[in-house]
Amino acid sequence: MTRDAQVLIIGGGAMGVSLMYHLMKSGWTDVILTEKNDLTHGSTWHAAGLCTHFAHNPTIQELRATSVRLYRDILPAETGEDCGFHPSGAMRITSNPERMAEFAHVAGLSKFTGYELRLLHSPEEVAALHPLARTEGIIGGIYEPDDGHVDPTLATNAMAKVARERGAVILRRNPVLGIRRENGVWAVETLQGLIRAQHIVNAAGTWGFEIGRMMGANVPSVPVLHQYLVTDTVSAVADRIKAGLPELPMIRDPEESWYVRQERDALILGPYEKEAQVWSVDGVPPEFGAELMEPDLDRVEHILMAAMARIPALETGGVKSVVNGPITFTPDANPLIGPAWGLENAWLLTGSSMGVMEGGGSGWFLAHWMTHGAPPMDALAVDSRRFGPWADREYRVAKAVECFGLQFGVHYPHEERPAARGKRLTPLYNLMLARGAQMGAAYGWERPNWFGAPARLTFGRPDWFDAVAQECRMVTEGAGLADMSVFSKFEVRGPGARAFVDALGCNMAPKTGRVGLTYALSPAGGTEAEFTVACLAEDHFYLTSAAAAEMRDDDLLRARAPGSDVEISRVSDDFAVIGLMGPAAPAILGRLTSDPFGAWMSVREMTVAGIPVRALRLSYIGEAGWELHVPAARAAELFLALEAAGQPEGIGCFGSYAMNAMRLEKGYPAWGADFTTERTPAETGMGFLVKPDHDFPGREALLARMADPARWEMVLLEIDPGESEPYYAHSLWQGAAPVGIVTSAATGHRTGKVLALAYLRDRNARDGLEVEILGTRRKVRILDRPPFDPDNLRLRSGVT
Numbered sequence: 058m059t060r061d062a063q064v065l066i067i068g069g070g071a072m073g074v075s076l077m078y079h080l081m082k083s084g085w086t087d088v089i090l091t092e093k094n095d096l097t098h099g100s101t102w103h104a105a106g107l108c109t110h111f112a113h114n115p116t117i118q119e120l121r122a123t124s125v126r127l128y129r130d131i132l133p134a135e136t137g138e139d140c141g142f143h144p145s146g147a148m149r150i151t152s153n154p155e156r157m158a159e160f161a162h163v164a165g166l167s168k169f170t171g172y173e174l175r176l177l178h179s180p181e182e183v184a185a186l187h188p189l190a191r192t193e194g195i196i197g198g199i200y201e202p203d204d205g206h207v208d209p210t211l212a213t214n215a216m217a218k219v220a221r222e223r224g225a226v227i228l229r230r231n232p233v234l235g236i237r238r239e240n241g242v243w244a245v246e247t248l249q250g251l252i253r254a255q256h257i258v259n260a261a262g263t264w265g266f267e268i269g270r271m272m273g274a275n276v277p278s279v280p281v282l283h284q285y286l287v288t289d290t291v292s293a294v295a296d297r298i299k300a301g302l303p304e305l306p307m308i309r310d311p312e313e314s315w316y317v318r319q320e321r322d323a324l325i326l327g328p329y330e331k332e333a334q335v336w337s338v339d340g341v342p343p344e345f346g347a348e349l350m351e352p353d354l355d356r357v358e359h360i361l362m363a364a365m366a367r368i369p370a371l372e373t374g375g376v377k378s379v380v381n382g383p384i385t386f387t388p389d390a391n392p393l394i395g396p397a398w399g400l401e402n403a404w405l406l407t408g409s410s411m412g413v414m415e416g417g418g419s420g421w422f423l424a425h426w427m428t429h430g431a432p433p434m435d436a437l438a439v440d441s442r443r444f445g446p447w448a449d450r451e452y453r454v455a456k457a458v459e460c461f462g463l464q465f466g467v468h469y470p471h472e473e474r475p476a477a478r479g480k481r482l483t484p485l486y487n488l489m490l491a492r493g494a495q496m497g498a499a500y501g502w503e504r505p506n507w508f509g510a511p512a513r514l515t516f517g518r519p520d521w522f523d524a525v526a527q528e529c530r531m532v533t534e535g536a537g538l539a540d541m542s543v544f545s546k547f548e549v550r551g552p553g554a555r556a557f558v559d560a561l562g563c564n565m566a567p568k569t570g571r572v573g574l575t576y577a578l579s580p581a582g583g584t585e586a587e588f589t590v591a592c593l594a595e596d597h598f599y600l601t602s603a604a605a606a607e608m609r610d611d612d613l614l615r616a617r618a619p620g621s622d623v624e625i626s627r628v629s630d631d632f633a634v635i636g637l638m639g640p641a642a643p644a645i646l647g648r649l650t651s652d653p654f655g656a657w658m659s660v661r662e663m664t665v666a667g668i669p670v671r672a673l674r675l676s677y678i679g680e681a682g683w684e685l686h687v688p689a690a691r692a693a694e695l696f697l698a699l700e701a702a703g704q705p706e707g708i709g710c711f712g713s714y715a716m717n718a719m720r721l722e723k724g725y726p727a728w729g730a731d732f733t734t735e736r737t738p739a740e741t742g743m744g745f746l747v748k749p750d751h752d753f754p755g756r757e758a759l760l761a762r763m764a765d766p767a768r769w770e771m772v773l774l775e776i777d778p779g780e781s782e783p784y785y786a787h788s789l790w791q792g793a794a795p796v797g798i799v800t801s802a803a804t805g806h807r808t809g810k811v812l813a814l815a816y817l818r819d820r821n822a823r824d825g826l827e828v829e830i831l832g833t834r835r836k837v838r839i840l841d842r843p844p845f846d847p848d849n850l851r852l853r854s855g856v857t
Contacts, residue, residue, distance in 0.1 A: 058250035062226075063087035064427070065245055065254035067233055067268050069094075070101040071213050071413045072392075072406050073260030075127075075420025078216035081223040083428045088225045089254070091247055093232040094346040097213045099263045102347055103382040104413045105285055105325055106206040107307060107318065109147055110172045111199070113163060113468050113786070115798075116434045117391065118170055120418030127417035128207045132215040140215050141208025145319065147307035150183055150190070150198040156311060158516035159467050160199040161832035162786070168829070169788040169795045175200045176832065187308050189293055189370045204307060206318055209413045216417075232343075236271040243402070256427065258404045259397070263383050265407035267340050274397040277448040278408035279457035280341065280383035282334045282350055284357060285327035287320060288374030295322040311465030313363040323374055328360035333461035335454055336383050352379035386410045388448060388456030388477070390464070393441040394423050395432070398608040399615075405441035410460075431579035435733035442608035447501040452477040469514040470784040471714075473497050473506070483542035484633045484692035492710050495521070500604040502543040505712035516831060518782055521714060522804070528711035529719055529806040532680055535706035536639030538699060539716065541684060542692070545607035546629045547614060549598040553622030558590060558598050561617065563738060563747045563759060567592045572658045572673050574746055576738040577613055578755030582762045583734040584741065585755075586610050591660040591673055599660070599671065599686075601634075603728045617754070632671075633692030636716075637699055638682030640854060641706040646672075646683065648702040657853045666698035678719035679846050681854045714803075721812040722805035722845035724773040730785065730801040731771065731814050739763045740816070742771045770820045774828070774837045775844070776802070776811040781831050788829045789815050789837070796822035808844040813837070 063085055066073045069092030077090045092098070108125050112118035129142045151157060160176060167174040177183055177200055180192035186200060217227060228249055235246040236257070243257040259276065261268040269276030294305070307318040314329045334356070337345075354361065365371045385408050387393055392409035406423050409415050425433040437443065459476035473496075481501040483489075489496075494505035495512070508528065512520035531537050549557060558566035562575030569592050577586040586606060591599040602610045607629055614625045637646060643654065652663040654674065661672045671686035687695050700708060717727075726732055726741050737759055739747055749760055762768055776783060782804065789797030802813035813828070827834040846852065 060089060060250065060252045062089040062252060062254045064089070064256040064258060065243065065252050066090040066258045066260050068092065068099070068260035068262055068264070068407070069096040069227065069229070070099050070260065070262045071097070071209060071416030072262065072409060072419050073258070074213050074216045074220070075416050076258060076260060076406055076423055077220045077225050077420075079420045079424035080427070081220045081225050083424050085428070086224055088220070089228065089252060090225065091228045091231045091233065091252065093264065095229050096217055096227070097210045098347045100382060100384045100412055101209045101213055101262070103349065103380050104209045105318065105327055106209050106413055107316065108142075108207055108414050109204045110167065110174065110201050111149070111163060113166070114438045115166065115170050115786070116436065116438050117415075118167070118172065119434055120415045120422060122172055122418070123421050124414060124417030125203060125205065128212045129205065132212065132219070135219050136215050138215060139211070141211040142205055143207070143304055144203070144205040145304040145306050147201045147204035147309070148177065148183065148186055148198050149309045149311060150195050151310070151312055152194045152196055153312055153467070154196065155467050155516060157197050158831050164199060165788050165829045165832065166786045169798045173202055175202070186306055189305065189368050190308060191367055191369065200306070206307065207413065212413070212417070233268060233271065256402045256404065258406055258423070260406040262385055262407055262412060264341055265385060269397070269405070272397060272400060272403055274400060274403065274405065275444070275446060275448060276393065276405065276407060277444045277453040278385045278387050278393065279338055279453050280336045281386050281457055281461050282336050282381055283327070283329070283384050284352065284354070284379060284381040285325055286354070286376050287325050287378045287380070288323045288371065289377045290322045291324050291370050291374040293370040293373070294319060294324060298322055308368070309465070310364070310367060313360060313367065314465045315360050315364040317364060317368055317371070323377065324371055326361065326364050326371060328357040328364070329461065329464040330357050330360065331462040333458040335457060338450065338454055350381040352381050354379065384410050384412070386457035386460050388444060388453055388460065390460040391439050392419055394419055394439040395426060395436055395441040396612060398442045398445070398612060429580060431581045431583060431585070431734060435735050437605070437729055437733070440609065442612065443605060445501060445608050447480045452480055469516065471519065472514060479503060483540055484689045485540040485542060485635070485696055488693055488696055489540050489710065494710070494712065497713065499543045500607060502604055504543050505540055505710065507712040507714045508710050516781055518780070522782070525714045525718060526806040528709070528715035531707065531709050532639045532678065532711055532715070532719070533807050536637065536641040536645055536703050536708045537711040538696065538703070538708060539636035539638065539711050541634040541636045542632070543604040544601040544629070544634055545604060545610055546627070546632055547600040547610065548626040548628055549600060549614070549623050550596060550626070551623035552596055554596045554598050557618070557621040557623045559751055560753050562588065563753055563756070565748050565751060566590060566598065569594060570655065570659055570661070572660050572675055576743065576746065578753065578759055579734050580755055580758060582737050582755045582758035584732045584736060584738055585734055586613055587728040587732055589673070589675075591671070593660065593662065593671070605729055631689060632686045633689050635685045635687065635692065635696055635699065636682065637685060638676050638678055638680045640681055640851065641703065641708075642680070642682045645699065645703045645706065645708065649698055666695060668695045670695065676852055677725060678716055679723040680851055717801070718803040718805055719807065721801065721803050721814065722808050722810075722843060724814070724840070724843040726771065726814055727801060736769060736816065737762050740769045740771060768820065769816045769818050771814055771816055773840045773843065774813045774815055775840055776813055776828055776837050777835045778811055779830065779833065779835050783811065783813055783828065783830050789817070790827045790829060790834065791822040791825055794822070796826070799828060805844065810844055812844070
């Protein structure tokens with residue numbers, strides 16, 4: 058039997074069924090879901106059902122909050138049946154002052170997003186909320202009053218019921234046997250016959266990697282075994298029920314790596330060991346369905362003992378059952394949601410280690426994306442293209458083990474996790490290490506963060522602060538070199554190149570020999586991509602963008618290329634980029650070339666030290682300088698020549714942290730931090746680059762949003778000094794009202810000012826502002842001009 062569908066969803070867990078439910082509610086009429094076994098098989102059925110609002114990222118928090126609303130309120134109202142949601146509340150306790158700083162940061166973010174997370178400042182507050190917990194050694198915690206837990210099977214079947222009533226088709230016991238692209242549609246062979254679909258969605262969870270392989274997509278997820286135990290009746294819990302007392306809040310101790318929640322008159326205890334046990338990395342056994350592994354409590358005995366010491370009532374119940382089953386982990390523990398790179402009308406909705414907690418919201422998120430052509434919120438934290446082909450087997454396994462072990466790790470600002478590093482090395486990597494680079498990871502690449510001694514993680518002033526200050530002084534007084542090779546790079550060639558680039562974004566293509574910026578927009582007018590555009594010839598443009606945008610931008614360019622008479626090439630690995638910046642940069646370059654430099658914002662194909670170079674005369678840090686794009690094979694040679702030529706000026710290397718500090722002194726926003734798909738270029742302060750008198754995708758939506766008095770506005774802030782360095786996601790206050798959110802921040806060492814870029818969601822709230830940093834408010838002032846070289850005199854200096 059052959060079936061036709063608008064969309065085929067593969068996987069009947071909480072995430073796949075949520076997508077089916079939300080697509081049907083969005084007006085889609087031809088949706089099929091196929092499931093290998095039965096609904097909720099895989100990891101959904103054995104999940105503990107915990108639901109939380111705790112998250113470090115607004116998008117992740119909204120996925121979780123949407124799930125709570127769906128399970129608690131919406132589905133019971135639609136079906137007339139309870140989903141088994143228990144509004145117990147939850148708490149996290151700690152004996153670690155650094156953890157309290159982390160809690161304060163999350164609580165501060167949540168005040169802006171509108172979800173109540175309350176800090177607990179004493180053991181007494183902990184004991185009042187959870188009387189079964191001992192509080193020796195506890196210094197505080199965080200309370201999440203709207204958290205709870207849900208019956209995963211009831212919730213999933215409630216979504217399925219609503220979807221079926223609206224016409225969705227669910228095919229049970231129907232495994233996928235093969236997937237191919239045929240005559241412009243997806244042809245999916247299943248046990249029950251062929252299904253032809255315009256769209257295909259991999260929501261296969263535990264089987265996500267295998268279905269991805271059938272699709273031709275790299276799905277970097279790994280099943281990891283997680284255990285929890287259920288006690289028999291606990292008398293202290295039973296006594297509370299008899300007394301009519303409310304359900305105990307869920308409690309987590311991230312230092313000891315466990316969670317406990319009430320289950321009727323018993324308790325559930327879930328440990329997370331530091332050394333994860335991966336399972337079926339290369340393919341799940343065909344016969345596997347709703348099965349469990351044999352218990353292996355010896356692996357987690359030390360965690361169980363710690364939990365029992367904290368909650369002695371656990372010891373009184375005995376062990377009724379042990380659940381040991383697979384859950385999936387991605388390299389950063391966030392789900393994979395969005396388009397599958399390089400595949401038309403193919404989507405991922407998989408990889409969540411919190412499938413029930415995030416499932417309801419994830420289905421809403423992807424349904425909006427598929428329906429509207431853009432996600433409802435910034436997608437960077439979940440976009441399935443945030444990992445590229447370099448995320449191979451070794452990488453996904455090592456990162457899954459690391460993420461599982463750090464499930465309860467402290468999330469520090471500027472954290473660089475060590476597993477599976479060195480996947481992509483620039484041609485300058487060894488030279489950077491030899492000069493003392495401390496490396497960070499950017500989309501698999503290794504790039505210097507700073508030069509100097511290693512630094513500990515902290516919420517206070519970081520150990521690299523003085524090293525970064527020295528790098529900034531060096532660049533400002535003389536010149537510096539930076540390895541900027543991690544940029545994503547694209548060539549656009551052909552007779553239609555200019556017309557293509559004109560139509561790509563809100564700005565027009567630059568003239569030959571010039572460089573410009575353009576912003577490609579979503580259908581909603583948000584900033585989909587930022588490109589630096591260099592016009593080498595009328596039929597040849599060279600585009601660069603952020604490292605993390607590589608696969609996203611590759612998809613975007615290729616999606617818009619048909620009919621444009623152009624050829625798109627991704628050349629990220631072909632070129633290295635050396636930043637030569639500082640007032641001495643023109644003199645240094647002049648010692649190595651006799652070619653004319655060109656003016657500011659120009660591009661020249663030059664010979665420098667006998668090496669062919671694409672020299673883009675621009676600087677993200679506000680100093681005179683160039684981005685020198687050089688064939689990768691000759692990058693080290695060019696670097697050494699520049700270094701030698703700059704010795705009279707004391708040239709040295711600077712890293713991404715110094716670059717971040719200096720760009721904030723110029724008020725320059727950054728893609729991925731300040732630019733997001735939620736906000737327009739005009740809201741981000743780049744409205745002067747919007748040229749409305751030409752056609753480009755998202756134009757009408759952009760112009761409407763630019764005229765909307767309720768639009769947001771990005772501002773540059775000076776923050777009063779304090780003990781902690783600000784970073785991102787701090788709430789901005791005017792009196793008792795949260796009116797904005799910080800997107801990036803750093804100390805500007807050239808100006809001595811603590812600076813931040815922030816969005817005001819109330820554009821009129823400009824006076825009496827304060828920023829909350831780790832629970833403490835500091836006064837801020839909006840700067841009307843950048844504090845460093847506001848007239849761009851240094852940028853233009855030495856122009857010939």
